[in-house]
Amino acid sequence: MLEIRDLHAFYGESHILHGVSLDVRKGEVVTLLGRNGAGKTTTMRSIMGIVGKRTGSIRLGGTELVGLPSNRIAKLGIGYVPEGRRVFPGMSVRDNLEVASFAPKPVRSDLLDRVLTLFPQLRAKSSDRAWRLSGGQQQMLAIARALMSRPKLLLLDEPSLGLAPIVVKQIFQTLRELARSGMTIFLVEQNAYHALKLAHRGYVMVTGNITMSGSGRELLENPQVRAAY
Numbered sequence: 001m002l003e004i005r006d007l008h009a010f011y012g013e014s015h016i017l018h019g020v021s022l023d024v025r026k027g028e029v030v031t032l033l034g035r036n037g038a039g040k041t042t043t044m045r046s047i048m049g050i051v052g053k054r055t056g057s058i059r060l061g062g063t064e065l066v067g068l069p070s071n072r073i074a075k076l077g078i079g080y081v082p083e084g085r086r087v088f089p090g091m092s093v094r095d096n097l098e099v100a101s102f103a104p105k106p107v108r109s110d111l112l113d114r115v116l117t118l119f120p121q122l123r124a125k126s127s128d129r130a131w132r133l134s135g136g137q138q139q140m141l142a143i144a145r146a147l148m149s150r151p152k153l154l155l156l157d158e159p160s161l162g163l164a165p166i167v168v169k170q171i172f173q174t175l176r177e178l179a180r181s182g183m184t185i186f187l188v189e190q191n192a193y194h195a196l197k198l199a200h201r202g203y204v205m206v207t208g209n210i211t212m213s214g215s216g217r218e219l220l221e222n223p224q225v226r227a228a229y
């Protein structure tokens, strides 16, 4: 579904990604691990077309994304959950979800219902403004909003960031349900334990290079990965 080959990304003069190649197959959960500043977010932003410059190839189901502007990429079926959540704080939970869908009203209502079934905590707060939600609920809202576009591929940038362990567990439980329903997920994480337990496969990134890859279980049991992450 997603095929990245020899990707280089730049912010101005800074060369951040140095020839990244990776794959996410249909129905897979794949995680990209790495320390702060390794280039994980830049990889996500490169897929979405929001870095300064990128070269190489990023194909989504055969369509080349390098060279396309971000508004075109967003319409190709990628649900992007950026780092830091970025929900619309002054809008209600329901409105945050509704604005993310271009589907006709009956389809949108059905989608909204399905998404709120996946996140019962959001259903209970659907009339509240988003700023009133806890950090975990805002993360759920950000994921729910991405699902409202009926994506083929869900990109998640550090969904566990800054959340209490119990909330992190809930978020990963929901991601597991989504994966079971067949959603393809590419997940960037610093929380290697949860990410590798969920993922079919993983990659490790160090200063803009992929240094290791393997199944979730292989990486979870790898002594270097255990020591570093």
Ligand code: ATP
Binding pocket: 011, 014, 016, 034, 035, 036, 037, 038, 039, 040, 041, 042, 043, 083
């Ligand atoms: P984090 O978990 O901190 O987000 P990361 O692995 O996602 O880490 P990136 O955010 O991709 O890392 O950052 C990779 C490198 O690119 C870092 O050295 C960072 O300082 C640099 N960088 C990120 N954004 C910009 C920018 N807008 N302009 C210049 N340099 C940037």
